[in-house]
Amino acid sequence: MTKHLRTRCLGGLVLLLPLLAHAAGTVDVPKGVWEGTLGTKAIVACFNSDYPSGSYFYKQYKKAIALGRSDKDSFWREGGETGLWALDPVKGTTLSGTWRSVKGTPTTLPIQLNLTDATGGDKACASDGYAGQLEAPPKIEIGKKEEYATVRSFRRLRFAGQETIELSGPEPALAAINRELRRDFDTGKDTIKEYFDKRREFLGRVGVPAEDENTTEPEYWTSQWLSIRNYTWAAGTGRAGISWFYRTWDLQTGKQVDPWSWFGPRPQVPPQKAPGQIAGTESGPMPPKLRRFLFKYAGIQPSKAEENCKSNYEEDAHYDLTLEAKGMRFSQPEYGTGCEIAIEVPYAELGPVLTPAGKAAVRRIVEPAK
Numbered sequence: 001m002t003k004h005l006r007t008r009c010l011g012g013l014v015l016l017l018p019l020l021a022h023a024a025g026t027v028d029v030p031k032g033v034w035e036g037t038l039g040t041k042a043i044v045a046c047f048n049s050d051y052p053s054g055s056y057f058y059k060q061y062k063k064a065i066a067l068g069r070s071d072k073d074s075f076w077r078e079g080g081e082t083g084l085w086a087l088d089p090v091k092g093t094t095l096s097g098t099w100r101s102v103k104g105t106p107t108t109l110p111i112q113l114n115l116t117d118a119t120g121g122d123k124a125c126a127s128d129g130y131a132g133q134l135e136a137p138p139k140i141e142i143g144k145k146e147e148y149a150t151v152r153s154f155r156r157l158r159f160a161g162q163e164t165i166e167l168s169g170p171e172p173a174l175a176a177i178n179r180e181l182r183r184d185f186d187t188g189k190d191t192i193k194e195y196f197d198k199r200r201e202f203l204g205r206v207g208v209p210a211e212d213e214n215t216t217e218p219e220y221w222t223s224q225w226l227s228i229r230n231y232t233w234a235a236g237t238g239r240a241g242i243s244w245f246y247r248t249w250d251l252q253t254g255k256q257v258d259p260w261s262w263f264g265p266r267p268q269v270p271p272q273k274a275p276g277q278i279a280g281t282e283s284g285p286m287p288p289k290l291r292r293f294l295f296k297y298a299g300i301q302p303s304k305a306e307e308n309c310k311s312n313y314e315e316d317a318h319y320d321l322t323l324e325a326k327g328m329r330f331s332q333p334e335y336g337t338g339c340e341i342a343i344e345v346p347y348a349e350l351g352p353v354l355t356p357a358g359k360a361a362v363r364r365i366v367e368p369a370k
Contacts, residue, residue: 029054030090031122033129036113038099045113046130046207050122053207055079062134066208079208085111126204134209135196140185142166148218159185160195161211171223173254180256184216202235210235219246220323224364226251227259227323239335245282246322252364259321259328262358263290267316283318283333291315293353294330298343309339317341323365 031049035042038056045056045067054067054076066079076085087097093115101107117129124130143156145168152169164184167174199209213233220227227248234241250257258281260266267285286294295302302313311317312332322329324344331342347362354362 028089030087030095031118031120032115032124033117033120033127034095034113035116036095036111038111039109043113044116044130044133046120046125046127046203048123048125048204048207051205053205054125055203055207057134062136064134064203064208066206068207087111090115120204123204125207126200131196131200131203131209134199138192138195148221152221154218156216157182157185159187160192161198161214162186163214163216165216165218165228167218167221167226169221171226171251173249173251176254177226177249181216198235220248222251222365222368224251224368225249225323225361246320247281248323250361257361259323259361260284262355262361263287263353264355281321283320285316286319286330287353288315290330290353294343294345297345297349298341300341300343306339308337312339312341 029047029049029052031047034045034047037043038058042059043056044059045054047054047067052069055064056067057064065082067076067085068079069076074086076087078084081102083102084100085097086100087095095111095113095115097111099109099111117124117127120127120129138160141158143158145153145155147153148169152167154165154167157164157166162185164181166178166181195211199211202208202210212235213231215231216228218226219229225248227246229244229246231244232242248257248259249255260281264287266287285291294300300313302310305313317332319330319332319341322331327344327346328350329342329344332340334340347366350362351359
């Protein structure tokens, strides 16, 4: 799952953290919300003094750009090192300075700002005067078409930090599945409020409106079967904030199926989703017969496992099941220990552990209908 540990949805937080880690505790911060111009462009800026941080946005675009300080110099640095702010001391309710380019042709632009809101205290970026201007009733955002394979593509749909996809291909069942995927979005007032509250929390803490990273994408897609993966990384958390699950559809019937059922019942049923949450297939223990088969197939001997890896070889160890081009893959979630087990078995060799329904499903994978 390493490829899924992205940082694209944290609203500049990841780019800003290295600056905040070294921020000087005695920085003179022009706290509050300021409006004016950078060059000739209208902007709004905010500065938190609780922990020196901030951001600004162009009124034309309303996308926050992080501002952070380090103890190396007196500049406010933009997230991504796209520019430097050299600010003069505040004079009453006015603030001036110079923006300097970091890359490309050296460029300087004047900064002229006026204090418009001082009610936010030490966490000015979370105030109505700043955060409120970044908040608008959410609507579904449709991404660009992404190719999966010949004649198959998808688009990402986002709403209030949530993500699902819209599929395009020759399979008639996709129309119903797309409607089902659209229902992934929780458009309730409480969910929208929670979304904006989290953004404000991070604005007050680090100056930028971080969001949870939610991604959805197809993992396996043929004329017979479709599997997609839903992935979440809660903003501001480490490994413990990561979760995911898979969903698989039979494209002949349009019905969702659980490939684990092709091997018989598992020892434990994954916990049920709370009302309003998406139901999917989460990682969990394998049926004992399947576990014995896979260990024998891979030549794994639990008795010879290293001491720090023994839990990976226990009967209750969790695995994901994924459909691959040439076989099924049974893999443990990666925690960076080097102990994780991953076994892929060609479809033609799974017969001894498949149920009758599983054998019928695998036949349709190996020999898809024309």
